[in-house]
Amino acid sequence: MPGSSIGQAFRVTTAGESHGPANVVIVDGCPAGLPLSVDDLLPDLARRATGQSSLVSQRKESDVPEIVSGVHEGITTGTSIAIVVRNDDARSKDYEAIAALYRPGHADYTYEAKHGVRDPRGGGRASARETVARVCAGAIAKKLLHTLHGTEVLAYVVQIGHVRAAIDAPERVHRAAIETLEDGTPNDVRCPDPAAAREMRALIEAIRKDRDSVGGVAEIVATHVPRGLGEPVFDKLKADLAKALFSLPAVMGVEVGSGFACAAMRGSEHNDLFEHTRHDDLSEHTRGAPPPALTTRTNRHGGMLGGISSGMPIVMRAAVKPTSSIPRSQPTFDREGHQASLTVIGRHDPCLLPRFAPMAEAMVAIVLADHSLRQRSARL
Amino acid sequence: MPGSSIGQAFRVTTAGESHGPANVVIVDGCPAGLPLSVDDLLPDLARRATGQSSLVSQRKESDVPEIVSGVHEGITTGTSIAIVVRNDDARSKDYEAIAALYRPGHADYTYEAKHGVRDPRGGGRASARETVARVCAGAIAKKLLHTLHGTEVLAYVVQIGHVRAAIDAPERVHRAAIETLEDGTPNDVRCPDPAAAREMRALIEAIRKDRDSVGGVAEIVATHVPRGLGEPVFDKLKADLAKALFSLPAVMGVEVGSGFACAAMRGSEHNDLFEHTRHDDLSEHTRGAPPPALTTRTNRHGGMLGGISSGMPIVMRAAVKPTSSIPRSQPTFDREGHQASLTVIGRHDPCLLPRFAPMAEAMVAIVLADHSLRQRSARL
């Protein structure tokens, strides 16, 4: 059954394999009137791209998106927006030798269990190549959110292997610190703590040379999110955000606000107390009116209470496993059940985290855009 | 916009507030031919119930479900199954004093921000009372899964505060060890490590007496899950499971298999190697046929690869925050923006984990049932 769509009001549907002719995304439900061009998509595509540094896969894709519908004279028309990104540098030959083998940690075995057949070239639909379509949709979602609410969505790396960044206040991290080091050179690992960034970089280089890979954790922060987003019960904002992040390849864990640390805490420590920072005109308060503008002193709740946004920054973290494809010999089995030895060739990331950041931003933005539109029906 | 439904093929829709007349669930898409009666729902309702021990809320609900449709002569007919569970012991008076106040850590403020109005009695729709409807649906899902595949879904507590259980092999934990201690007394905390269970019990009792609450972690294991469940890209099984768990009240984190620990690992350590345990008749292998039956020696992948089930046990963990309602005075604000002091009366769980286990089982079973039916369209 269909599994390539996400969102109710801002609905994203994707198609495309790693080594097929193209990846395609249809964004249906974007409101009319948003200025949109290919230039809006290019920055995030560049941040997602392979080949951007020695820390990532060296596949060379030009990643030039073509907007084929839904935009007229530079403005969205309200009809479905289709974007096509062609695949240029698919080296399918690399996969001939392993087409009948199940790579450990990969989806080869499970896709075949599911469908009976699979496209083995580059991992087919299970490749991170498909995220190129998500990042296009995410760029539209970001522009929509920023236009409507001033919302900013940022993701950055907080852990690689045992190296952890020290981030005081997630809501004060800026894009510049994620993308560039103090000396103006690119911050290849996308960790805004420069000391940690350097250590992470060295670790990834060492691991790459050792023909291995390493995992990590990214943090995602969304600021200027209007309060009231998310629906009671199943479509809580935290639930839809978690689904969106878990839908990305290699994600093994997601946490919100205090996350797993909440387990060791008491209610009296964990509850975030409200404070009243703005002077609302209280005389206006009538039934059905929104509540006064409150903030909380602390943000252990990660910007959502009862699954609905509070107006405080949304803070989440996602754990990403070490790349399954490692250029080492590993024992495995073939389609006939015979033992075999496998050495993955292809071009792979020694660590997924640097390129994971823009993917995570895209997914969070898509969910927030969806819930921003859904919220328009919340009141009479 | 609607947020009270989950599932595509096995679709669960709920309604109901904490102190309204009843909670209702409609399960649409359950195949015809499944024997079903109220007796199938009662055990999980009892495990979810308040008042089952001194560790949980003392609200007394009889929780007698009435199946009002979709079953004829004890067999599901394929039409939508509606179940009504009436609320008996709603003490709405407890909430009059705080109807205009925003309880810290609760959804009062965000619901009001969303809808302009809210039902303050017992937390309204944001109360854990709504999970009574989920547990009914989950019991149907469990029976369906067990009938079709022999699937078992178990959840148990692995951490309360700083007390952690030692569980060697999640897939070997049995219901008996979760529900009963060696001496035959009820295992109130639902931790299958008896030493830890006793320590956890003492901790919760102490915290209750201290008018506070405490968080924890539950682990959920599903065995005999057929391989091939889950859809490429957005509706990965891990994504839908994570959404389902995050949709439960108070969940702050979810992890699969190795979880956040993957961040510190290398690919060469993390990859689970396949092994061939059964003797398939390999001569039969033809295009489109499922692959040979492989297992993995280790289960860091938590039973899903590429978001699709591998046939290995599905293992997840969920972090649950300490109950926000604590019987202590806390400062907060009222609807007009004035400061106020709040003492939550009501009847609340000092720790949510003992009752969280059956709720988590229900959500995991609902998602697995949905994907089991969705998988029927995977091949010609």
Add this chain to the structure above:
Amino acid sequence: MPGSSIGQAFRVTTAGESHGPANVVIVDGCPAGLPLSVDDLLPDLARRATGQSSLVSQRKESDVPEIVSGVHEGITTGTSIAIVVRNDDARSKDYEAIAALYRPGHADYTYEAKHGVRDPRGGGRASARETVARVCAGAIAKKLLHTLHGTEVLAYVVQIGHVRAAIDAPERVHRAAIETLEDGTPNDVRCPDPAAAREMRALIEAIRKDRDSVGGVAEIVATHVPRGLGEPVFDKLKADLAKALFSLPAVMGVEVGSGFACAAMRGSEHNDLFEHTRHDDLSEHTRGAPPPALTTRTNRHGGMLGGISSGMPIVMRAAVKPTSSIPRSQPTFDREGHQASLTVIGRHDPCLLPRFAPMAEAMVAIVLADHSLRQRSARL
């Protein structure tokens, strides 16, 4: 797979059989702030009820709805609204004799082909009894539409057998003329042309005495529908309205505006020319602004162009077959494939049209309410 829900933004899910304990509807997505009580549901339930005249089924149901969620202090809270209507007068004994027989024109055979089992009592889920749930949801939709836009939805009978009403202008028909004759007696057939109404009444009485049934056509008109409702391509307003009407039992045809008569027309006759009735302040016109308020001189387009509402009255007609249950002996087959003779006992409508009118209004209102909320996302 689930088939008991309709609507994306205003979503209605139903459950219930003819002779089960109750029918249930959950309305999810109704905005918060709408005054709502049982009194809002009763008038349409009375119009849908059996036993209201000698022209309809004599089953006696009290049809007392209970709103069990989603309303607090008489106002919708934005959470899902569940309504339970219990079945009082189910005479299941009438069906014992025919439980293994397939009634001609009924769903007995096809339900059993689908599910392998069926609830034979009163037709189970295929009975028009399920429309009690739709009418509850429709009453909410009507109130929402009227509050938001002043929309009115009316349905009335325009044909029974060969008797046709003469209706000059559908948009000028009033509720009073549908429900009451000039002499103040109830207009049992719900035809606003009094002469035709009398003739129809006589025809139905004659057919009932002849132990037969008869078909007819209803017209549905919605006025004060805002322009712009409906989505490009698949979810055109006409498409969703047609689906909603065809989802009602016994509907064999639906037409919009000129309907089937369009086949014999030329474009130069069929095109409705615009006229400008209001004096818009044209100086305000900017890009992205809505167009000037135009109407059309004629309404062959039935209020929708390109599947999107034009602001003109929406006019549709639905053809309803003669009741399949007739109190005559008919030959048929039993479950084992043996020939059998069947005489339907039960209590049936000799003509479905009088009770069809409120059902059709409900379905049209549900679709319009859905698209009214969907339209909130159409522009930036």
Add this chain to the structure above:
Amino acid sequence: MPGSSIGQAFRVTTAGESHGPANVVIVDGCPAGLPLSVDDLLPDLARRATGQSSLVSQRKESDVPEIVSGVHEGITTGTSIAIVVRNDDARSKDYEAIAALYRPGHADYTYEAKHGVRDPRGGGRASARETVARVCAGAIAKKLLHTLHGTEVLAYVVQIGHVRAAIDAPERVHRAAIETLEDGTPNDVRCPDPAAAREMRALIEAIRKDRDSVGGVAEIVATHVPRGLGEPVFDKLKADLAKALFSLPAVMGVEVGSGFACAAMRGSEHNDLFEHTRHDDLSEHTRGAPPPALTTRTNRHGGMLGGISSGMPIVMRAAVKPTSSIPRSQPTFDREGHQASLTVIGRHDPCLLPRFAPMAEAMVAIVLADHSLRQRSARL
């Protein structure tokens, strides 16, 4: 909100404007293992194409589809199938003069009312150009249905203006009679009654010369449809089929089986009596087993009872209005509310019916494919 998707299990999502770079369709949910290539799409695309005869629009599109995903080595892999069809012959200049005018009978006014902006070139998304995407999806659906069940879906013209075809038995019409006249020349109008076809052809030619257009009716027949398709209540097969047909441009009416003629009939005439044509082995009959194979002597029910397929041929008719674009001067208004005179240039069909037939087949096939997959969950 999104409106460019149809189907739950076999889900079709489209994008594209008349004069944009391309039209795109994503088919998500097609089972793995179906042989599929561009050659499967070409015949229906040719039947839908402009320029195929003097009776239709003379726009010249090569209509070469590119399958960019979901197929590997000529077999569907179960992942989403994206198809791109580029637009070659868009003459947007024709529309410059009328970009600010509202063409009578067209969607110009309503699209602008909805979105504030619109793409005026060739009617944008409201153009019949978008059906190129539907026909690609329909071709996949047809192949799937034929492979699974031997299902055939045929559509043909039964009325143009006042000329009506005489069709004895819809289920015995063959593709050859629709596409070719007895003398081997193409049957341009797609009416399988050759005498009527000639008369229709002459009528369309005359109307075209008169700078006008004409409406008509198409009949759609699906044979070898398995019994049991369709869901109780809202997703009845007739409801989903009606929606699909009404979603096509210019459709003003849809009827099933007896259609509007049912209004003048009695139950004793209308009920189709069952007959038992095959010799089932009745000894096998057990609870939950499907019923014996019955047919009906007549087919006034049009192949569906209770909205669920009976195994008899599905027979529907759709009324299509005369093309709104006529090469005559018509009065209208511009965006500022000023009166204007409009002469549509562009290239338009004097009668939509000849090209409507393949579009209708596509929509019916998509719905049947969807319900065929949905039916896989109907029983344990």
